[in-house]
Amino acid sequence: MATPTREPNRREQILAAAAAKFARYGFHGVGIDDIGAAVGISGPALYRHFRGKEAVLAEMLTGISDTLLAGGRERVGGEDPAADLDRLVAWHVGFALGNPDLITVQARDLDSLGSPDRNRVRERQRAYVEVWVDVLCRLHPGLARSTARAAAHAAFGLINSTPHSTRLSSGAMTDLLHRMARAALAEVTG
Amino acid sequence: MATPTREPNRREQILAAAAAKFARYGFHGVGIDDIGAAVGISGPALYRHFRGKEAVLAEMLTGISDTLLAGGRERVGGEDPAADLDRLVAWHVGFALGNPDLITVQARDLDSLGSPDRNRVRERQRAYVEVWVDVLCRLHPGLARSTARAAAHAAFGLINSTPHSTRLSSGAMTDLLHRMARAALAEVTG
DNA sequence: CGAGGATGTTAACGGCGGCTCACGCCACTC
DNA sequence: GAGTGGCGTGAGCCGCCGTTAACATCCTCG
Numbered sequence: 001m002a003t004p005t006r007e008p009n010r011r012e013q014i015l016a017a018a019a020a021k022f023a024r025y026g027f028h029g030v031g032i033d034d035i036g037a038a039v040g041i042s043g044p045a046l047y048r049h050f051r052g053k054e055a056v057l058a059e060m061l062t063g064i065s066d067t068l069l070a071g072g073r074e075r076v077g078g079e080d081p082a083a084d085l086d087r088l089v090a091w092h093v094g095f096a097l098g099n100p101d102l103i104t105v106q107a108r109d110l111d112s113l114g115s116p117d118r119n120r121v122r123e124r125q126r127a128y129v130e131v132w133v134d135v136l137c138r139l140h141p142g143l144a145r146s147t148a149r150a151a152a153h154a155a156f157g158l159i160n161s162t163p164h165s166t167r168l169s170s171g172a173m174t175d176l177l178h179r180m181a182r183a184a185l186a187e188v189t190g
Numbered sequence: 191m192a193t194p195t196r197e198p199n200r201r202e203q204i205l206a207a208a209a210a211k212f213a214r215y216g217f218h219g220v221g222i223d224d225i226g227a228a229v230g231i232s233g234p235a236l237y238r239h240f241r242g243k244e245a246v247l248a249e250m251l252t253g254i255s256d257t258l259l260a261g262g263r264e265r266v267g268g269e270d271p272a273a274d275l276d277r278l279v280a281w282h283v284g285f286a287l288g289n290p291d292l293i294t295v296q297a298r299d300l301d302s303l304g305s306p307d308r309n310r311v312r313e314r315q316r317a318y319v320e321v322w323v324d325v326l327c328r329l330h331p332g333l334a335r336s337t338a339r340a341a342a343h344a345a346f347g348l349i350n351s352t353p354h355s356t357r358l359s360s361g362a363m364t365d366l367l368h369r370m371a372r373a374a375l376a377e378v379t380g
Numbered sequence: 381c382g383a384g385g386a387t388g389t390t391a392a393c394g395g396c397g398g399c400t401c402a403c404g405c406c407a408c409t410c
Numbered sequence: 411g412a413g414t415g416g417c418g419t420g421a422g423c424c425g426c427c428g429t430t431a432a433c434a435t436c437c438t439c440g
Contacts, residue, residue, distance in 0.1 A: 194395075200387085230391090231387085231388065232386095232388085232389075232390090233389085233390085234388090234389085234390090235387070235388050238386075238387055238388075240388090
């Protein structure tokens with residue numbers, strides 16, 4: 001091919017391919033050559049775009065946590081906590097269904113990251129959880145934050161189970177997960 | 191120590207230690223020496239008890255899937271599908287809270303297994319899901335099995351999120367997860 | 381008490397995989 | 411058209427890791 005369309009950014013191709021591989025085999029189960037082959041280049045060419053294999057994972061995970069946190073914050077702060085929670089659920093369901101590989105990698109390979117990046121990602125994740133906890137506590141005054149935190153984690157688990165599912169149509173799946181998550185969280189008042 | 195209590199079965203110590211390591215770092219992220227060190231022996235002594243590193247994972251995963259399936263089958267077949275479902279939820283919550291490492295490894299490292307063992311485990315997992323699907327379909331006549339399957343997976347995700355949670359007391363956590371899972375599954379009728 | 385088997389140890393091999401290096405292309409600009 | 415810089419390749423180094431081998435120890439039993 002005579003440079004049909006000069007790829008604008010190889011980096012994103014690599015990130016997407018690596019996400020798919022990492023999601024299936026785990027960070028340590030995927031080689032540099034595997035990632036390269038998945039985007040049509042072979043082996044060490046990757047070092048023209050990233051400082052190393054771990055840098056690929058780092059950029060992937062910081063991107064996910066930044067996106068989730070930013071999207072979550074955009075959707076709260078309304079007058080009605082119930083509506084806020086509804087938007088949070090919709091946001092998370094949409095992200096998980098749209099990016100199953102990323103959701104899997106984030107849940108799975110965070111500990112393969114070196115301390116500096118890992119701490120950064122953990123911080124964002126913690127902040128994202130607190131967004132949910134705040135809304136839950138506003139919705140149910142008197143609810144202990146530790147209980148709200150456990151409930152939020154459970155809701156994430158429910159929604160993130162997407163990748164393992166025999167997928168229904170996207171619309172049906174969105175609707176099902178949304179309703180199940182809402183029902184589960186409604187149970188949190190005690 | 192002058193052989194205080196000769197360890198009856200090293201194998202189970204190794205399995206437990208390996209489960210903890212695998213859960214944290216992934217199968218490929220843990221070395222033979224790491225596992226050995228965790229039980230007080232060093233390195234290749236492991237080969238006195240297992241044919242190799244993969245054999246450890248294989249025994250772990252087949253054990254989990256056998257246990258889950260057997261426990262699930264014991265708890266269904268009553269006259270009341272709602273009571274069956276309740277027992278299934280209680281069973282799964284108890285297992286997940288009692289064995290967070292195993293739950294993590296099962297969800298994470300199945301693809302690191304060679305074909306023969308992997309297929310065996312997959313078969314058991316599939317059968318276990320069908321136990322849930324059967325109960326859901328008896329409880330909600332007319333429910334499509336594919337929808338029931340998606341709902342079951344979502345419930346597993348909710349319950350299995352345990353390891354990532356800042357744990358409440360065991361009793362409170364059991365109660366919370368049980369109620370959330372029940373509420374989520376009740377939403378499945380459409 | 382001496383043979384044998386279960387359980388460990390250290391040393392060493394062999395392959396794999398991440399990473400570096402030296403080099404080849406183009407595309408674009410003075 | 412020669413220089414420059416982005417992008418890719420193939421060869422090779424080096425360290426890690428799963429596995430094997432050769433050798434110790436100790437308990438058990440005839």
